[in-house]
Amino acid sequence: MTTPPPTSTRLPTPTRPTTPRRARLADRPAAIALAFLAPALVALLVLRLLPAGIAFVSSLNHTSLLTGETYFVGLRNYATLFTDPTFLQSVRVTLLFSVIVNPLQIAAALALAVLFTRRFAGVRFLRVLVILPIAVPPAVSAAVWSVAYRPDGLLNSLLTVLGLPPQPFLTSPGQALWSLIVLLSWIGVGYWMMFLIAGLQDIPLSLYEAAAIDGASAWRRFWHVTLPLLRRPLAFVLVADTVANFLVFAPVQMLTNGGPEGSTNVTMYDIFTRAYTVGDLSLAQAEVMLLVLLVLAVVVVQFRLLRGKD
Secondary structure, eight states, X not given: OOOOOOOOOOOOOOOXXXXXXXXXXXXXXXXXXXXXXXXXXXXXXXXXXXXXXXXXXXXXXXXXXXXXXXXXXXXXXXHHHHTOHHHHHHHHHHHHHHHHXXXXXXXXXXXXXXXHTSOOXXXXXXXXXXXXXXXXXXXXXXXXXXXXXSTTSHHHHHHHHTTOOOOOTTTOTTTHHHHHHHXXXXXXXXXXXXXXXXXXXXXXXXXHHHHHHTTOOHHXXXXXXXXXXXXXXXXXXXXXXXXXXXXXXXXXXXXXXTOSTXXXXXXXXXXXXXXXXXXXXXXXXXXXXXXXXXXXXXXXXXXXXHOOOO
């Protein structure tokens, strides 16, 4: 008679006792989320909200250039700006610049995104060429284009070869702003194109196949499938591009200094001039506040126009 082998009894794994502190944290997920968000919130407070508060307080004061005394003036700085022709001219230039450059950049970025999501020979190489200006700092791009825009530069040399007269790109009030628009579009189109390509790649191919089976043309597929499903990336690109173009400064400073005849004196450059050339920091801070309000108003209008059903 054989005896059965002894069965091994496995002892239960001892569980780690839950401390009262750990139990309290488990019951409070909001506290854990707040702990993870604390560094970002501190950075937002120190780098964004606190400087904005200081700028607003400074815009309500005035510092005498003769005595150095600072005293409270309330909204007098804002009233001064609204009667200043230089500030009003900078607002007109900024709005005209944004109205032209924003649709131009977004339309070009969308067209290139649709083109480069198709498969054809050399598509990756062409995509790299369009994205390449992003790797170049804006100051370097402005320096390169300043050489191209010179009277004896590359562009006028090409015009001479074509039998056309040379153009005063940066010295003509009618051409200087357009020259800046071309430069900034060269820099920004590839950047915004990347976001739109990511949005296009998220659209299921089955929707295009179903539309093609129903007999929809390429234009109708783009209008009824691509654009509605690309609404969120387009909204982001539109808002981000608007804010970026409202804050353009380096190319203006390097190429035109706000001229000729104030034709490129955008608001950011006007703020710089008031703060560091004229030395009126309080008036410059008031102009910063007005620029922030203008950008917020434009962004709110864009969000309301792009709002739709999901």
